[in-house]
Amino acid sequence: MKKLLFILIALTLFLPVQAISASNPVKGGNLVVAQPAEPPGLDPTANTAAAIDRVVWANVFETLVKVDDQGQVLPGLAKEWNVSADGKIYTFSLRAGVKYHNGEPFNAEVAKWNLERAMGPKTVNPHPEYFRVIENIQTPAENTLKITLKDVDALFLVHMAEGDASLLPITGYKDAKSHPIGTGPFKFAKWVRGDRVELTRFDGYWNPELPYLDKVTFRFISDASAQTAALMAGDIDVIGWIGSPESALELAKNKRFKVLDGASTSDMILSTNNKAEPFNNLKVRQAMAHAIDRQMIIDLAMSGFGTPIGSHWSPAAPYYVDMAGTYPYDLEKAKQLLAEAGYPGGFEAVLQVPPKYAYTVRVGEVLVDQFSKIGIRLKMENIEWGQWIKRIFLNKEYQLTIIGHAEAWDIGIYANPKYYFQYDSQEFRDAYAKALKAPNEKEKAKWFGETQRIIARDAVNGFLISSPSLPVMKAEVMGWWKNYPTIALDCTKVWLKK
Amino acid sequence: MTRYLVRKLITLIVLLFLVSITVFSVLFVLPGDPAEIILGMNATPETLANLRAELGLDRSFIVQYANWIGSLLTGRGSMSINYDVPVYDLILSRLAVTGPLAIFAICFAVVISLPLGIYAARHQNQPGDVIVMFFTQLGLATPEFWLGILLILLFAVKWGLFSAGGFPGWSVSFWGSAKALLLPSFALGVIRASILTRLTRSSMLEVLREDYVRTAWAKGLRERTVVYVHALKNALIPVVTILGLQMGQLMAGAIIIENVYYLPGLGRLVFQAIGQRDLPVVREIVLFMAAAVIFVNFIVDLTYAVLDPRVRLT
Numbered sequence: 180m181k182k183l184l185f186i187l188i189a190l191t192l193f194l195p196v197q198a199i200s201a202s203n204p205v206k207g208g209n210l211v212v213a214q215p216a217e218p219p220g221l222d223p224t225a226n227t228a229a230a231i232d233r234v235v236w237a238n239v240f241e242t243l244v245k246v247d248d249q250g251q252v253l254p255g256l257a258k259e260w261n262v263s264a265d266g267k268i269y270t271f272s273l274r275a276g277v278k279y280h281n282g283e284p285f286n287a288e289v290a291k292w293n294l295e296r297a298m299g300p301k302t303v304n305p306h307p308e309y310f311r312v313i314e315n316i317q318t319p320a321e322n323t324l325k326i327t328l329k330d331v332d333a334l335f336l337v338h339m340a341e342g343d344a345s346l347l348p349i350t351g352y353k354d355a356k357s358h359p360i361g362t363g364p365f366k367f368a369k370w371v372r373g374d375r376v377e378l379t380r381f382d383g384y385w386n387p388e389l390p391y392l393d394k395v396t397f398r399f400i401s402d403a404s405a406q407t408a409a410l411m412a413g414d415i416d417v418i419g420w421i422g423s424p425e426s427a428l429e430l431a432k433n434k435r436f437k438v439l440d441g442a443s444t445s446d447m448i449l450s451t452n453n454k455a456e457p458f459n460n461l462k463v464r465q466a467m468a469h470a471i472d473r474q475m476i477i478d479l480a481m482s483g484f485g486t487p488i489g490s491h492w493s494p495a496a497p498y499y500v501d502m503a504g505t506y507p508y509d510l511e512k513a514k515q516l517l518a519e520a521g522y523p524g525g526f527e528a529v530l531q532v533p534p535k536y537a538y539t540v541r542v543g544e545v546l547v548d549q550f551s552k553i554g555i556r557l558k559m560e561n562i563e564w565g566q567w568i569k570r571i572f573l574n575k576e577y578q579l580t581i582i583g584h585a586e587a588w589d590i591g592i593y594a595n596p597k598y599y600f601q602y603d604s605q606e607f608r609d610a611y612a613k614a615l616k617a618p619n620e621k622e623k624a625k626w627f628g629e630t631q632r633i634i635a636r637d638a639v640n641g642f643l644i645s646s647p648s649l650p651v652m653k654a655e656v657m658g659w660w661k662n663y664p665t666i667a668l669d670c671t672k673v674w675l676k677k
Numbered sequence: 678m679t680r681y682l683v684r685k686l687i688t689l690i691v692l693l694f695l696v697s698i699t700v701f702s703v704l705f706v707l708p709g710d711p712a713e714i715i716l717g718m719n720a721t722p723e724t725l726a727n728l729r730a731e732l733g734l735d736r737s738f739i740v741q742y743a744n745w746i747g748s749l750l751t752g753r754g755s756m757s758i759n760y761d762v763p764v765y766d767l768i769l770s771r772l773a774v775t776g777p778l779a780i781f782a783i784c785f786a787v788v789i790s791l792p793l794g795i796y797a798a799r800h801q802n803q804p805g806d807v808i809v810m811f812f813t814q815l816g817l818a819t820p821e822f823w824l825g826i827l828l829i830l831l832f833a834v835k836w837g838l839f840s841a842g843g844f845p846g847w848s849v850s851f852w853g854s855a856k857a858l859l860l861p862s863f864a865l866g867v868i869r870a871s872i873l874t875r876l877t878r879s880s881m882l883e884v885l886r887e888d889y890v891r892t893a894w895a896k897g898l899r900e901r902t903v904v905y906v907h908a909l910k911n912a913l914i915p916v917v918t919i920l921g922l923q924m925g926q927l928m929a930g931a932i933i934i935e936n937v938y939y940l941p942g943l944g945r946l947v948f949q950a951i952g953q954r955d956l957p958v959v960r961e962i963v964l965f966m967a968a969a970v971i972f973v974n975f976i977v978d979l980t981y982a983v984l985d986p987r988v989r990l991t
Contacts, residue, residue, distance in 0.1 A: 219715065219759035219953050227717045303728045305719040357761040372760050372767060373941030373949075374844060398843065400939045404826050405842055409939075412833040412841035535952065565709025565954050572718060584718070 204658065208675040209394040211415040212668060213406050215422055217373065217399035222355035223342035224297060227305035229585055229666045232342035233419060234376055234397050237669040239280075240345035240361035243271055243290065243324075244336060248441070250496055250587075250664035252336055256285065256346060256362060257324070266331040266618060273322040277385045279348040280366040287318035293346045294326070309338040331616045333623050334588050341587075341665060364390035364671045375399065378670075391658075391674035403537070410436065410651065416675075417652040417659060419668045422537060424482035430651050440484060441648035441661035442495030445583040447485075447538065449530075449546060449641025450571075454601040455578050457528075462520035464638035468506035469513035470553045471546070471641055480541035484647035490631040491590050494645050495662050498627040502635035502642070513553045525554020530579045531571060535564040539581040542643065546581070572599050583646055587665050590627070591615075593634050602639045689971050696967045697749075697960070701742050704956050710734055711758050711954040732758065745960065755957035759950075764961045767946065774844055775935070775942035778858050778865070779927035783920065785866025786873055791916075793870075794877025795904065801882060809874065816871030825864045825937040832860060842938040861938045865931060869923055876919055880912040887911075910984055917984065921977035925970040 216230040223231045223240060237245060245255040257271035277285040296302065298310035312332045317325040328335060338344060351360035359367050362385070365378035378395045398415055400406045403422030407430065409415045421427050421438075431438040449471075457463045473487035486494050489502030517525060530547065532539040540561070547557045557579070562571070571577040577599075584592075594611045596603035610633060614626030635642065648663040655676040660669060712728040713720055729735045733744070748755055754765040797809040833841040839860055845853045884890060885908055893903045932944035939945075943962065950958035981988045 217949065219955070220761060226715045227719045228715070301727055303724060303731060305716055305724065307721075307724060354761075371846065371941065372762070373771065373946055374939070398939070400842070402936050402939070405829070405937050405939055408826070408829045408834055408841040409843070412829070412837065414833075414840045414843060563709075564952060565707070565714055567709075568713050568717060568720070569708040573713065573720060582718075 204674040211396045212417045213400045213415045214419045215401045220356035221359045232666045233668045236342040238365045239363045244340045248660035248662045267328045269326045271324040281351045283348040287324040291316045306343045439661040443648045443663040444493045444587040445585045445646040447583045447643045462516045466513040466516035468638040472508045485644040490635040500628045505635045527556045528578045530557045531562045533567045607633045700963045714954045771943040781862030782865035786869040789870040790873035794874045797878040798881035813871040884908045884912040
């Protein structure tokens with residue numbers, strides 16, 4: 180009801196405004212964007228932190244192809260491409276005359292150097308596997324890049340649109356951590372450490388129409404109430420990803436602001452150690468799945484924002500299958516399954532949550548209450564993020580934890596039995612391999628759908644909700660992405676209504 | 678005095694050495710190394726090994742410690758892993774925020790607490806004293822972040838007199854920067870003032886009962902002379918001690934208020950560096966803090982000598 184009311188308010192307030200102004204963007208103006216985390220360095224090819232991509236991807240650095248806020252793959256530095264009939268050879272026609280911010284030219288040789296660096300033995304790229312499917316790279320002409328893959332890879336193209344595949348200049352790459360140089364619409368101006376990163380319009384951008392803004396400043400404000408106060412006081416124009424959904428609800432009532440309730444790639448899950456007692460028992464996991472009331476999590480912990488999910492796939496992405504009904508909320512069924520599994524009185528377990536991500540604590544509290552109804556007594560413990568990575572993620576010393584998996588197209592993690600869920604299923608691995616090698620869209624949809632069904636059926640983790648995108652901004656900010664189908668705060672087409 | 682200085686200097690060096698070993702070992706055994714944090718949920722054994730080699734984390738404890746101390750002694754210091762600038766520069770730039778913030782806060786605290794404390798002591802158990810005590814009790818119970826947010830809502834959101842946070846930088850705008858520190862230092866200062874007011878009051882009450890004060894009264898001196906010239910000086914000794922401790926605490930303890938006002942200060946830097954395992958930054962800030970606390974205590978010692986001629990620095 181709350182959500183319905185909010186949507187109605189949002190519709191009446193913003194639709195007419197956007198309809199009038201979407202036609203003629205205005206040039207000029209400065210935009211101040213708040214994001215909670217300061218990036219640890221500004222090189223997206225050397226660090227996995229989402230905060231880096233949110234500042235530099237599509238703004239400073241570009242990739243061969245890019246995605247828009249609907250998740251569609253669009254031309255980037257490649258103006259077009261074609262794939263051979265067997266799906267193994269990608270030929271990209273690159274844009275001619277593209278220059279880096281320092282004047283270096285971009286061409287096929289530069290692209291080749293970047294890809295080889297990412298797949299090389301000394302790589303520190305967080306995702307070398309994106310590139311290691313490449314068998315060889317040829318540059319038959321200055322602006323033609325011909326990539327031959329070892330095998331068909333349905334995700335190769337979307338991977339080339341991610342921050343990890345950013346194309347850096349050959350001489351200007353060395354200082355990318357502190358002084359990034361790219362081909363994007365904005366060039367790096369200054370990083371006041373601890374406070375902000377400033378980007379200014381790049382006049383030599385290959386698309387002379389863009390960008391609209393003169394300057395974009397990213398400010399780092401981690402405290403959720405400080406973000407809201409800064410927006411209300413007029414210090415910032417946009418909160419890229421609001422930390423407290425309840426503030427979004429408040430701000431949406433104010434005519435000066437608007438809230439975009441879109442989808443993101445972040446799947447929030449109750450990660451479960453499938454090798455640990457008693458979670459190695461399918462019936463226990465099924466019982467838990469029956470005891471989760473997702474709508475209550477959305478209402479209590481997320482102020483009504485978010486979409487229930489039943490598997491590890493974003494509703495915003497292609498090939499999505501709605502599996503939320505696999506194990507409907509049913510306490511009797513849950514108790515029965517627990518009894519069948521040999522735990523008629525339930526059991527005790529430890530749920531570890533990293534308070535660095537505030538939602539994990541909120542959602543954890545709701546889950547503790549929900550599981551108590553079938554006799555599962557969860558003890559909730561806070562764990563510092565560095566220890567989470569070490570103990571839970573790398574050493575797998577845990578029973579349950581909550582986290583949002585932010586990467587798009589990441590269902591492949593279930594194919595790795597050493598991943599921290601420790602889920603080991605040959606059936607899943609076969610289905611995933613078939614999905615990757617699917618020759619056409621129909622087969623892709625079939626097999627990616629199948630992978631979603633298998634992990635939903637096996638109740639590998641507690642699949643909770645797809646996190647909302649929830650950017651909040653002043654009413655005059657136009658062209659901001661509603662959905663976040665990839666990790667980005669793309670300002671290329673953002674403009675300010677006068 | 679010279680002997681005193683030499684002794685202080687030796688203490689400083691020995692202490693810093695001990696601090697350096699402690700902080701290095703603690704961070705060494707802390708679960709989660711920089712490479713693990715950087716690669717996060719994408720870490721694979723291969724990329725971890727590559728990154729550890731690049732950051733020099735694959736070497737032994739002794740080698741890493743020796744390298745660090747070596748870089749400190751040659752005056753270069755280490756580089757921040759995340760920020761890619763010398764830690765020394767980072768500390769200096771952050772000190773330009775936290776230093777004035779702490780000083781402003783202490784000024785607020787002193788300006789509020791001394792007159793109130795003296796007033797309360799002079800009017801012990803009268804209505805004025807009761808009111809002062811009530812408000813200091815309230816101040817002690819108020820969390821900094823709450824007062825910080827309250828001030829933002831009032832002065833920034835409602836009245837629009839201040840910005841809600843941030844720091845323009847001294848070179849960009851001097852008055853803008855000073856203004857940006859006003860609300861946070863007030864929030865910090867008010868709470869410290871509560872402690873100082875109570876301390877000034879009790880210290881003052883004690884001194885006012887001393888024999889020499891009775892003598893002063895008996896001589897027929899005016900009230901102002903007795904209180905402000907004779908009594909106050911002695912009553913200030915415990916106050917100065919606490920003030921010194923608070924100053925040291927403020928240098929690092931401003932973490933919360935720096936987060937509420939998103940000020941690029943030292944507290945937020947060290948907080949963030951611990952979370953991201955930017956170990957060089959954590960180590961050198963801890964060392965710096967230790968040195969700062971020792972220095973402030975040194976100043977406090979000097980102040981005793983000024984306040985009370987019987988104290989000799991030997």
